[in-house]
Amino acid sequence: MDARKYVKTALTIAGSDSGGGAGIEADLKTFSAFGVHGLVAIISVTAQNTQEVRAIYDVSPEVVAKQIEAVADDIGVDAAKTGMLSNAEIIKAVARTVKKYEFPLVVDPVMIAKSGAPLLREDAMDALIEYIIPLATLVTPNKPEAEKLSGIKIETLEDAKKAAKIIVEELGAKAAIVKGGHLNLSEAVDVLYHAGKFREYRAPFVEGCTHGTGCSFSAAITANLAKGKGLEEAIKVAKEFITMGIFYGARIGKGHCPVNQNVWIEIPAEKWRVYESLTKAVRELERIGDRILPHVPEVGMNFVYALPRLYARTPKDVAGVKGRIVRFGNTVKAVGSIEFGASSHLARAVLKFMEFYPEIRSALNLRYSRGLIDRAQKNGFKVSFYDRREEPEEIKAKEGATIPWGIETAIKRLSGRPDIIYHLGDWEKEAMVLIFGESPEDVLRKLKMLTE
């Protein structure tokens, strides 16, 4: 068996961005996110950060061609993309060289950086249209790029469709997708013209980081083509990938922060780690259930573990026990399975705690007793509390705001990080003790010390 055939390869023919946000660097990270081996032909080295492009140094057309040939002849290319192509000579060399091979080619017609710097010389536009666009399996312009290529002004979705059709029917690309990020619509709508038909791809507009969006989107399509997906399916996956990458953008630098390509694999991986760790801890809790029994509140217990701070925004990003943990004979038992979004109270408590101490991602609740608090203090734990009777009226009026307010109040009351926060309850509200820790194991360790 030749295992090599299972490794798919994607080639990026583009410029390097020293800030790691766009260009070759964004493309390689995207290829990796989809499990595809990345190959490169660097056409230009840019000295760039999130604010500006300070210098551009183009590689010679001969060396660009040699890079493509070197990888195509030996390793093989399942799909390729172009990004910044800089000048007409490079464009001609790229066109001459890719023509010798049969791989699908995604063309991201990069013209201007987010920071405003031109990345394609004025006099190279005609060469791009004449030599590269006709070789494209897909062209992925944004609004200004589509206007330049098609020669029409784009204000509406209908205009975007016209431009996509011109790029295919008049300029010779097999397909074109005009990205709607610059159109003033309530959603991010991209229109594809392919095989004589239009298709729209919609996603909610998300606030986040956008440096390298064009590069990463086209690289994601390329990676999925390399993996054998059809064009329309490859675009669908790429759209999900880029929406997520913008939302969880890497907040670095002082200018346009870059898309986070890692999130595509990191969130599922972290979810799995959280799930495994919490499952193990809940099993251990059930094993030592006899000594936990006296501390189970009337409303039951929950045990939660949040994703790392970068990814923990709402209770859906926190895993907990569905149906909580309840008394069961002479032990305790998880009622349901471990799921993200299964907790409301503890999830909100942990999310607030993480705003102050991002490393604290897990918590568990117990019935309040003075004895428990005395033991915690004797064991050297830092204990704080909040009093629900002091809750301001405007917080009371806001659904779900009491616990975050209480946790914040308790944290600010203490100098240093609390291990335990309790409250004495209120009308129809049971008094509660919350144990916090970095992980479920850490919470269990504290729980064992308290209940020994």
Ligand SMILES: Cc1ncc(COP(=O)(O)OP(=O)(O)O)c(N)n1
């Ligand atoms: C080397 C290099 N290539 C491409 C770009 C364009 O990236 P960006 O400025 O973020 O714009 P889009 O990715 O959205 O087209 C660049 N800046 N540098």
Ligand SMILES: Cc1nc(C(=O)O)sc1CCOP(=O)(O)O
């Ligand atoms: C009902 C309740 N109130 C708590 C408090 O801290 O006041 S802890 C708790 C139990 C856990 O709830 P969940 O499953 O929503 O996390």
